Amino acid sequence: MSSTLIPPSCGRAIAVRAGGLVEVVDVEGSQVGDLWAIDVADPRRWLSTSHTRDTLEQLFPRVGQSFVDQRYQPILELVADTSPGLHDMLFPACNPALYAREGSPQHPNCADNFVAAAGQAGVTLPAVPDPVNLFQNSAPDADGRIAVHAAITRPGDRVRLRALRDITLVLTACAVDFWPTNGERCTSLRLDQLDGDGN
Ligand SMILES: [Zn+2]
Secondary structure, three states, X not given: OEEEEEOOOOEEEEEEOOOOEEEEEEOOOOOOEEEEEEEOOOOOOEOOHHHHHHHHOOOOOOOOOEEEOXXXXXXXXXXXXXXXXXXXXXXXXXXXXHHHHOOOOOOOOHHHHHHHHHHHXXXXXXXXXXXXXXXXXXXXXXXXXXXXXXXXXXXXXXXXXXXXXXXXXXXXXXXXXXOOOXXXXXXXXXXXXXXXXXX
Protein backbone atom coordinates (compact mmCIF):
# COMPACT_ATOMS: atom_id res chain seq x y z
CA MET A 1 0.00 0.00 0.00
CA SER A 2 1.21 3.52 -0.75
CA SER A 3 -0.18 6.58 0.99
CA THR A 4 -0.36 10.22 -0.03
CA LEU A 5 -1.06 12.78 2.69
CA ILE A 6 -3.09 15.81 1.69
CA PRO A 7 -2.20 18.56 4.18
CA PRO A 8 -4.95 20.91 5.39
CA SER A 9 -6.27 23.21 2.62
CA CYS A 10 -4.05 21.52 0.00
CA GLY A 11 -4.53 19.20 -2.99
CA ARG A 12 -2.70 16.27 -4.55
CA ALA A 13 -3.04 14.18 -7.71
CA ILE A 14 -2.21 10.51 -8.12
CA ALA A 15 -2.27 8.11 -11.06
CA VAL A 16 -4.54 5.09 -10.62
CA ARG A 17 -4.54 2.22 -13.09
CA ALA A 18 -7.73 0.54 -14.26
CA GLY A 19 -8.89 -1.82 -11.52
CA GLY A 20 -6.85 -0.02 -8.87
CA LEU A 21 -8.37 0.50 -5.42
CA VAL A 22 -8.02 3.77 -3.54
CA GLU A 23 -9.27 4.80 -0.12
CA VAL A 24 -9.96 8.39 0.86
CA VAL A 25 -9.37 8.58 4.61
CA ASP A 26 -10.64 11.39 6.85
CA VAL A 27 -7.68 11.30 9.23
CA GLU A 28 -9.02 13.39 12.11
CA GLY A 29 -12.72 13.46 11.19
CA SER A 30 -15.13 16.23 10.12
CA GLN A 31 -13.09 17.09 7.01
CA VAL A 32 -14.61 17.42 3.54
CA GLY A 33 -12.60 16.16 0.55
CA ASP A 34 -13.21 17.33 -3.02
CA LEU A 35 -12.57 14.55 -5.51
CA TRP A 36 -12.06 14.53 -9.29
CA ALA A 37 -11.27 11.72 -11.73
CA ILE A 38 -9.93 12.43 -15.22
CA ASP A 39 -9.44 9.88 -18.01
CA VAL A 40 -5.73 9.50 -18.77
CA ALA A 41 -6.36 8.34 -22.35
CA ASP A 42 -8.68 11.29 -23.08
CA PRO A 43 -8.44 14.14 -20.53
CA ARG A 44 -11.53 15.76 -22.04
CA ARG A 45 -13.52 13.06 -20.26
CA TRP A 46 -13.86 13.26 -16.50
CA LEU A 47 -16.17 12.25 -13.70
CA SER A 48 -19.32 14.32 -14.26
CA THR A 49 -21.49 14.89 -11.21
CA SER A 50 -24.48 15.95 -13.32
CA HIS A 51 -24.29 12.95 -15.64
CA THR A 52 -23.90 10.69 -12.61
CA ARG A 53 -27.05 12.14 -11.02
CA ASP A 54 -28.80 11.78 -14.37
CA THR A 55 -27.88 8.16 -14.98
CA LEU A 56 -28.56 7.02 -11.39
CA GLU A 57 -31.54 9.32 -10.82
CA GLN A 58 -30.10 9.84 -7.35
CA LEU A 59 -28.15 12.58 -5.64
CA PHE A 60 -25.22 10.23 -4.93
CA PRO A 61 -24.22 6.68 -5.85
CA ARG A 62 -24.85 3.88 -3.40
CA VAL A 63 -22.11 1.39 -2.57
CA GLY A 64 -21.67 -0.81 -5.63
CA GLN A 65 -22.73 1.92 -8.05
CA SER A 66 -20.44 4.00 -10.25
CA PHE A 67 -19.77 7.60 -11.16
CA VAL A 68 -19.83 8.24 -14.91
CA ASP A 69 -18.20 10.67 -17.35
CA GLN A 70 -19.90 13.08 -19.76
CA ARG A 71 -20.71 10.16 -22.08
CA TYR A 72 -22.37 8.16 -19.31
CA GLN A 73 -19.46 5.70 -19.25
CA PRO A 74 -18.49 4.46 -15.75
CA ILE A 75 -15.18 5.86 -14.58
CA LEU A 76 -15.09 5.23 -10.81
CA GLU A 77 -16.95 2.76 -8.59
CA LEU A 78 -17.97 3.40 -4.99
CA VAL A 79 -16.83 0.10 -3.47
CA ALA A 80 -17.22 0.68 0.27
CA ASP A 81 -17.99 3.44 2.74
CA THR A 82 -17.33 3.30 6.50
CA SER A 83 -18.42 6.92 7.00
CA PRO A 84 -21.94 7.94 8.07
CA GLY A 85 -22.62 8.09 4.31
CA LEU A 86 -23.20 11.81 3.95
CA HIS A 87 -21.64 13.17 0.73
CA ASP A 88 -22.51 15.89 -1.76
CA MET A 89 -22.63 16.19 -5.55
CA LEU A 90 -24.45 19.54 -5.81
CA PHE A 91 -21.89 22.13 -4.72
CA PRO A 92 -18.97 23.49 -6.75
CA ALA A 93 -15.46 23.47 -5.35
CA CYS A 94 -14.76 26.41 -3.08
CA ASN A 95 -13.14 29.04 -5.27
CA PRO A 96 -11.59 32.53 -5.30
CA ALA A 97 -14.93 34.27 -5.95
CA LEU A 98 -16.51 32.55 -2.95
CA TYR A 99 -13.76 33.75 -0.62
CA ALA A 100 -13.72 37.23 -2.20
CA ARG A 101 -17.42 37.40 -1.31
CA GLU A 102 -16.38 36.64 2.27
CA GLY A 103 -13.69 39.33 2.19
CA SER A 104 -10.68 36.99 1.75
CA PRO A 105 -9.71 37.12 -1.95
CA GLN A 106 -6.31 35.46 -1.37
CA HIS A 107 -7.75 32.52 0.57
CA PRO A 108 -6.60 28.97 -0.28
CA ASN A 109 -9.37 27.20 -2.19
CA CYS A 110 -10.16 23.83 -3.70
CA ALA A 111 -10.56 25.15 -7.26
CA ASP A 112 -7.04 26.61 -7.37
CA ASN A 113 -5.69 23.56 -5.54
CA PHE A 114 -7.29 21.33 -8.16
CA VAL A 115 -5.74 23.30 -11.02
CA ALA A 116 -2.30 23.17 -9.37
CA ALA A 117 -2.42 19.46 -8.49
CA ALA A 118 -3.82 18.42 -11.87
CA GLY A 119 -1.22 20.59 -13.61
CA GLN A 120 1.60 18.87 -11.72
CA ALA A 121 0.19 15.57 -13.02
CA GLY A 122 0.24 16.97 -16.57
CA VAL A 123 -3.52 17.55 -16.78
CA THR A 124 -4.91 20.92 -17.89
CA LEU A 125 -8.68 21.25 -18.35
CA PRO A 126 -10.71 24.10 -19.86
CA ALA A 127 -12.63 24.53 -16.58
CA VAL A 128 -12.76 23.17 -13.06
CA PRO A 129 -15.33 20.34 -13.12
CA ASP A 130 -17.75 20.19 -10.24
CA PRO A 131 -16.22 17.82 -7.67
CA VAL A 132 -17.54 14.97 -5.60
CA ASN A 133 -17.64 16.48 -2.11
CA LEU A 134 -16.89 13.50 0.09
CA PHE A 135 -18.10 13.70 3.70
CA GLN A 136 -19.91 17.03 3.09
CA ASN A 137 -23.01 17.26 5.31
CA SER A 138 -25.47 19.15 3.13
CA ALA A 139 -28.27 16.72 2.34
CA PRO A 140 -31.38 18.50 1.03
CA ASP A 141 -34.21 19.27 3.42
CA ALA A 142 -37.77 18.35 2.49
CA ASP A 143 -38.24 21.92 1.24
CA GLY A 144 -35.23 21.65 -1.05
CA ARG A 145 -32.81 23.69 1.05
CA ILE A 146 -29.21 22.50 0.96
CA ALA A 147 -27.71 24.15 4.01
CA VAL A 148 -24.19 23.00 4.86
CA HIS A 149 -23.71 21.56 8.33
CA ALA A 150 -20.52 20.37 10.04
CA ALA A 151 -19.23 17.10 8.63
CA ILE A 152 -19.95 14.22 11.02
CA THR A 153 -17.22 11.84 9.87
CA ARG A 154 -15.17 10.23 12.63
CA PRO A 155 -11.37 9.89 12.63
CA GLY A 156 -10.40 7.13 10.21
CA ASP A 157 -13.68 7.03 8.31
CA ARG A 158 -13.05 6.23 4.65
CA VAL A 159 -14.54 5.53 1.27
CA ARG A 160 -13.07 2.90 -1.04
CA LEU A 161 -13.10 3.55 -4.79
CA ARG A 162 -12.14 1.45 -7.80
CA ALA A 163 -10.81 3.07 -10.98
CA LEU A 164 -12.66 1.65 -13.97
CA ARG A 165 -10.01 2.91 -16.41
CA ASP A 166 -6.62 4.60 -16.06
CA ILE A 167 -7.34 7.88 -14.29
CA THR A 168 -5.72 10.88 -12.73
CA LEU A 169 -7.39 11.22 -9.35
CA VAL A 170 -7.27 14.60 -7.62
CA LEU A 171 -8.23 15.16 -3.99
CA THR A 172 -8.28 18.43 -2.09
CA ALA A 173 -8.73 18.80 1.66
CA CYS A 174 -11.41 21.49 1.61
CA ALA A 175 -10.12 24.90 2.63
CA VAL A 176 -13.33 26.34 4.14
CA ASP A 177 -12.06 27.46 7.54
CA PHE A 178 -15.20 29.04 8.92
CA TRP A 179 -17.94 27.14 10.72
CA PRO A 180 -19.50 24.75 9.97
CA THR A 181 -18.32 22.88 6.80
CA ASN A 182 -15.13 21.29 8.13
CA GLY A 183 -15.94 21.49 11.83
CA GLU A 184 -13.68 23.52 14.12
CA ARG A 185 -10.69 23.64 11.76
CA CYS A 186 -9.33 22.38 8.47
CA THR A 187 -7.45 19.09 8.79
CA SER A 188 -5.68 16.64 6.51
CA LEU A 189 -6.89 13.73 4.40
CA ARG A 190 -5.03 10.66 3.16
CA LEU A 191 -5.15 8.72 -0.09
CA ASP A 192 -4.26 5.04 0.34
CA GLN A 193 -3.60 3.10 -2.86
CA LEU A 194 -4.28 -0.54 -2.05
CA ASP A 195 -2.39 -3.49 -3.49
CA GLY A 196 -4.12 -5.95 -5.79
CA ASP A 197 -5.58 -8.05 -2.97
CA GLY A 198 -7.23 -5.01 -1.37
CA ASN A 199 -4.72 -4.62 1.47
ZN1 LIG B 1 -13.16 23.48 -0.61
